[in-house]
Amino acid sequence: MKKRDLRKEREQLRRDENKRFILRAAEKIFAQKGFSLATMDEIAEEAQFSKATIYQYFKSKREIFFEIIYKFFEEVHQKIKNVQLKKTSAEEKLRELIFYIGSYYHKKKNIARIIIMEKSLMKKLLHVNSKEQTATSSPHPPIPDFFMVKLNDIFQVMCEIIEEGVKTGEFRKVDVLDASSILGAMIRGFYFRGPLRNKEYSIEESTDLLHSFFLNGIKKVRHA
Amino acid sequence: MKKRDLRKEREQLRRDENKRFILRAAEKIFAQKGFSLATMDEIAEEAQFSKATIYQYFKSKREIFFEIIYKFFEEVHQKIKNVQLKKTSAEEKLRELIFYIGSYYHKKKNIARIIIMEKSLMKKLLHVNSKEQTATSSPHPPIPDFFMVKLNDIFQVMCEIIEEGVKTGEFRKVDVLDASSILGAMIRGFYFRGPLRNKEYSIEESTDLLHSFFLNGIKKVRHA
Amino acid sequence: MKKRDLRKEREQLRRDENKRFILRAAEKIFAQKGFSLATMDEIAEEAQFSKATIYQYFKSKREIFFEIIYKFFEEVHQKIKNVQLKKTSAEEKLRELIFYIGSYYHKKKNIARIIIMEKSLMKKLLHVNSKEQTATSSPHPPIPDFFMVKLNDIFQVMCEIIEEGVKTGEFRKVDVLDASSILGAMIRGFYFRGPLRNKEYSIEESTDLLHSFFLNGIKKVRHA
Amino acid sequence: MKKRDLRKEREQLRRDENKRFILRAAEKIFAQKGFSLATMDEIAEEAQFSKATIYQYFKSKREIFFEIIYKFFEEVHQKIKNVQLKKTSAEEKLRELIFYIGSYYHKKKNIARIIIMEKSLMKKLLHVNSKEQTATSSPHPPIPDFFMVKLNDIFQVMCEIIEEGVKTGEFRKVDVLDASSILGAMIRGFYFRGPLRNKEYSIEESTDLLHSFFLNGIKKVRHA
DNA sequence: TATGAATGAGCATTCATTCAT
């Protein structure tokens, strides 16, 4: 019995290992080419597996893709959640938040781009997926829901930090939802510039810049 | 002679009309599906022409796509240029700029998304295109150059307005490039939210919000 | 009445002129590209007419093609027929025959190649059903009359000349059909070498060579 | 280990078998329709494979075509080379040469026709191919070179045999190049008659005929 | 009559996915 368990365990470990390997390969390809232009052949070659093997780990190209963005959100969310718990000022929390989101966007720029931007694709993929979900018992909650939940969680953290700042008097009495939207937009927009790049910023510089402008704005303050 | 001319003119008008019609159809499809997923069959059906006819007006799927983004930039640029010339305050100019860019992003959201976001695709398309350009005498300058020039022009207007505001003392002594980057990011990011939408904003509301936050920031100003 | 006739005549002349013009253009294109690779667009452009106009003079691409080869045979045949009537020796007639056929092949090399070689194409063009082919034991399809007649006429002239030579004792007592076949083959084969060209021959040189070898062979004659 | 090897070997054999099968099918179609008119659908159907499968064995229609003519030349060349080594008279060697070339032309008439005659097509195909060759490491030498080399080899054998005959006094003191050209032309021309066929010849008859006329010519020899 | 425009029917090629071993 014990032996059997160990073998199974080992087997499972190997499978997980392979899965991760495939995901890494796929991520690389997706990042390079986007969803549509990436081919299963490329992914298989990158993963050093046969195409058929890939299909034993994942049901479809779509599933691989979702697995990737699933993990992506999971990770960002973890980081962000911790920020909220710290005992620092709202301003400082904001800085950390900007830093973590930014560094994720930076690291996984291309994946993030696909997630944020290929809306119609996502819609299509999600739609089909949600239909499939009814038939199978999937290992994670139906993607669309999960998706929104994670996204919303992150947004919530922003809101909470800002609200806290307003309450402690660090921030103006702004509408929390509006402010969060703006902050999200700033970060997102900053990391997803188009082809025009007038200046390159390190993550630290980016963080400082975003933080500073979000806090102070551009207008000159007139003292009484 | 006169008659001939009129007929020809009418013919030409019809051709232009058809071309516009095809472009509109293509834009709709591209907006729905992105570049790769859009098929010529769909575009043809949407345009109510046969596929072969589409190919009499445009050389390739790529060409249609570029024609669309060409027009897009051309239009935004026109609007923006006028803002700069007005005699209002920098603050007011900024508001108009935000409004115009925003309304364009709003109207042509999906096209803009493709432009800004499908970087690898664009790269691929632009690359092939720039090779082709050498052979043919195109009606407009080589896309990549044109592309950057327009993009840069719009960015320049931002810079100028901000610089003006700094000079007149309306704005703080910020780095003009940084500020422009942030403003661009805010607008872009605001209109290209992902699937999460906590609140819908009209263009006017959006403009107010962006304008307000970019000017004032979120931090409470402490008066002496 | 008279006036009407003249106009019609003039009209007819113009039509003929145009037709010839189109044929010349088509011949050029066919010669360059063969039948399949030549497009009506190219032919139309070469002829400086619109494609639709071409279709008012000819029913189809096929018809143009046939018109060309028809004329080709007509012309060769004319030349050849005259040779036969001369009062010279068979040997001399043979030389002229070789010269004329050769110069035609030389001038219209590519057209001739198509005629002689694109058998399957010809088959298809001539409306011969490939299904019929499999059914019948005959390796060759019925070819329209004019075609065979012309071809046969030319062959006949060869035969007659050779027969004459045999009768007059100029030539050995060869089988006339065999000899004609060989002569035809030599000329044809000589002008339609593949891509390998060890040496270029002028028409005169070619004629001499062919004539000489056909008459004398390569074997050393042992005198008694 | 052994088992694995055997299976792999079997697999490879099956692959080779399939490849040959596809080639045979393609050859049949090409022979019937020429290169341009043959479609991949037809080839696939003839081969009883799906079109996509064909593309797993060959990169393109062109590649299939070249594989066929590659093999063709390879085979002819093999046969011819052996002739030269025999200890028989030049006259006898010539007969064998004529027989072998003839039987090849006879067997693969249509393929040979395409090779020899679709010059412009070949040029086009070869040209593209030679560009591609630089990029990929092909299994055989660049087609154009290989092509000429094989062709030239065959021609060389002809020359050598004739030269030998001249030296031994069997043949007249002819220009070797000229004589070879004529012989090549005769064989080629004989097997590639156009649609006119006055008489059918078996390969043996053809060989006799060609041999006899090439050796003796048609002219009556006057004995002293 | 002449023609610019329109199109149906193809065509080579690709790719996600399945099958058989």
Place this chain on the structure above:
DNA sequence: TATGAATGAATGCTCATTCAT
């Protein structure tokens, strides 16, 4: 389990031919 092979369904693009003026 792993995989080489097979394929149906597309996809962008072409071209001979017809239509409408």
